Ligand SMILES: Cc1cc2nc3c(=O)[nH]c(=O)nc-3n(C[C@H](O)[C@H](O)[C@H](O)COP(=O)(O)OP(=O)(O)OC[C@H]3O[C@@H](n4cnc5c(N)ncnc54)[C@H](O)[C@@H]3O)c2cc1C
Ligand code: SF4
């Protein structure tokens with residue numbers, strides 16, 4: 126990691142240079158309620174004060190909601206399968222720490238056991254520039270240990286008085302800042318001090334502080350408490366929104382589409398969710414998770430236990446998107462607390 | 471930029487040909503399959519309990535266990551129940567048709583190495599005999615490496631009994647014990663009646679010198695495990711094949727997870743100890 | 753199914769818009785016509801035949817004559833695909849059941865009401881076994897094509913049994929509740945590519961509801977956003993009165 130300082134008055138031209146030279150994806154206002162990460166063509170469009178994006182910044186690019194992975198052709202009795210891999214260079218600007226931590230999680234998923242080139246080729250061609258943020262009502266990344274990110278980005282900009290404190294995590298990032306920004310200097314004592322204060326203040330601003338460790342330890346105890354889970358899942362629509370908007374959720378379905386000429390076809394993967402009844406359904410009609418209680422319990426287990434055992438990390442970065450999207454007012458943060466309360470009384 | 475001519479990904483099947491189809495029950499057929507590329511066929515090797523992902527053009531892909539003997543290098547065989555889109559389309563196919571194959575997959579297989587010099591108890595329910603067939607064929611090739619072998623197989627009714635010829639052969643041998651049972655007998659049935667769990671109390675193998683393998687429908691495991699525990703088999707010596715919905719077979723789609731395990735890459739065969747406290751496992 | 757399957761397309765009480773939707777699948781229609789034999793198509797051709805394997809049926813059953821016709825189709829076709837809201841759920845036509853048939857006849861036809869052979873409106877699956885549903889008002893032409901393709905291939909068409917919320921999220925839509933509107937999306941059956949929410953209005957569940965809708969949670973949700981009992985009933989009944997969800 127290198128630590129550099131970008132003067133405030135070089136900032137705009139730096140960003141403009143990047144916009145000019147890259148397929149630049151950044152936050153832009155979408156409507157009165159949300160922002161979205163989309164192609165930015167001028168500095169004015171970029172809105173770094175964004176609070177909410179329905180879909181996480183990188184997910185739609187690295188792991189699109191529907192993605193062709195194989196195409197095939199049939200001619201009489203010969204069949205041909207071909208991979209479809211997309212890998213154009215993209216620059217993602219303005220990503221928050223929690224979301225970069227989520228990308229790091231997905232990197233692990235898609236490279237463990239087998240390498241998924243559909244994801245990894247796009248990931249290898251993605252430049253990520255992070256920026257700092259202000260916690261919202263629903264943010265609890267601090268409690269998940271994901272409020273700070275140490276890898277997975279090229280540059281990370283934190284705004285100080287009259288300047289930006291830039292963490293340079295890759296040589297690619299270093300080249301970018303050397304090439305496209307002017308007035309760069311190394312960070313000094315004063316800069317570090319202000320930066321540390323800023324991070325310290327930021328950590329004090331969170332309203333939610335669920336105790337995920339207690340969930341990990343007590344999940345076994347509460348697992349068979351049907352009453353508890355019925356209460357928690359009562360209003361769940363099984364709509365899957367909580368998973369689909371989650372920056373770390375990666376479950377997908379695969380289906381084949383074929384042209385009417387029955388000669389050309391493609392294999393597509395699309396986002397799925399363990400909250401949807403069909404997820405656990407197999408041919409013949411057996412469903413491994415038939416009720417909404419089973420499914421919610423499973424989702425929490427996956428987020429807060431499974432990947433702790435597997436990758437030594439939570440599969441939840443505390444971004445709060447699922448809490449905001451849930452029309453049944455189901456909140457992972459308050460349910461973590463409910464589990465703790467339930468087992469301590 | 472979408473690249474179409476690039477190197478193969480984990481999702482691209484190899485082309486293979488169905489060389490022989492045999493109807494074994496009203497709902498199950500055996501398919502012998504050979505890779506189109508001779509080199510691929512030569513290299514293709516698998517362990518008992520592993521599975522492949524099979525594509526029917528235009529219809530989709532589904533996982534199926536290999537049922538043939540790993541020593542058979544000429545072709546591999548699947549035993550497929552007609553139950554849905556891919557399996558239904560396969561059942562309508564003719565010899566000579568082409569399919570796509572990915573695999574073999576699964577790091578958890580029936581641990582034939584560990585079974586050597588021990589008694590082997592094999593418990594199969596219904597279609598669960600298909601993957602176990604691969605193991606049985608394999609260990610019978612080197613019968614002397616194993617102590618006693620007992621096969622308990624339960625089918626719904628006499629018509630649905632798979633591999634009747636093989637079972638007939640085993641019954642003739644004096645170095646394998648076969649216990650066959652059906653849930654719903656017909657007039658001609660003279661054998662055991664009831665679920666295969668009922669036969670476990672009769673097993674007289676010493677638990678410390680026995681390896682047990684189990685494969686069957688999801689509902690079967692709980693009861694089989696209860697019976698095996700009564701017999702005091704160590705959970706490390708009991709192996710179960712746990713099948714779940716799979717969309718990819720390579721540990722990405724996550725549908726087959728059982729707690730922190732994935733059936734496709736960590737299984738499908740697990741030791742009972744591994745999954746002892748995993749929720750939803752059995 | 754082998755060879756070219758013969759397809760009949762039939763209309764009942766509805767606006768005929770569904771058949772237009774099939775016709776509208778323009779560029780694909782040429783392919784469709786070459787993949788199947790269309791022997792009976794109320795809107796497009798006049799030639800009629802009683803020999804077909806797949807029946808695509810549009811419209812709801814609202815008269816005794818309709819009942820006879822749909823039963824005849826049921827006795828000939830091997831596979832019946834219901835197309836559009838009217839055929840699948842009874843659709844808007846079911847609203848008249850809420851008034852009672854006699855009242856509705858009077859409202860619509862005044863003193864000529866006795867000439868009218870009207871009965872309570874029903875979706876077609878109350879009279880024949882429906883194999884597949886291409887839901888919606890209007891139905892999605894790509895879905896109709898997809899069903900026909902699947903049938904040619906002999907596979908079960910993949911028709912979503914998840915709610916519209918899934919499609920909204922896949923599309924990255926802003927939830928219309930966040931824009932101050934209400935929506936039946938959480939219990940409405942998807943497959944329309946979240947047509948209404950994508951265009952900034954709430955879903956009306958024209959494709960019916962999913963298999964296990966959480967009706968109580970949907971009521972709570974609408975009440976929470978200030979809807980009266982009457983408003984809530986109206987939202988539930990617009991396209992799904994025949995299903996008697998509330
Ligand atoms: C490791 C493993 C080994 C298996 N071995 C055999 C075998 O030897 N013989 C056999 O007949 N069947 C076997 N099965 C079950 C077989 O995979 C399903 O019957 C098959 O997927 C049904 O697919 P379909 O397209 O015909 O059915 P559909 O209902 O149309 O299924 C659609 C898709 O859902 C998924 N799916 C549905 N049911 C299952 C299921 N039970 N398991 C996994 N995925 C499912 C598949 O991706 C399938 O393509 C095995 C399953 C697993 C996981
Ligand atoms: S928890 Fe909320 S968002 Fe998730 S499936 Fe249930 S209702 Fe939908």
Ligand code: SF4
Nearest residue numbers: 371441442444445447
């Ligand atoms: S589970 Fe919820 S809070 Fe956690 S990362 Fe996913 S969307 Fe964010």
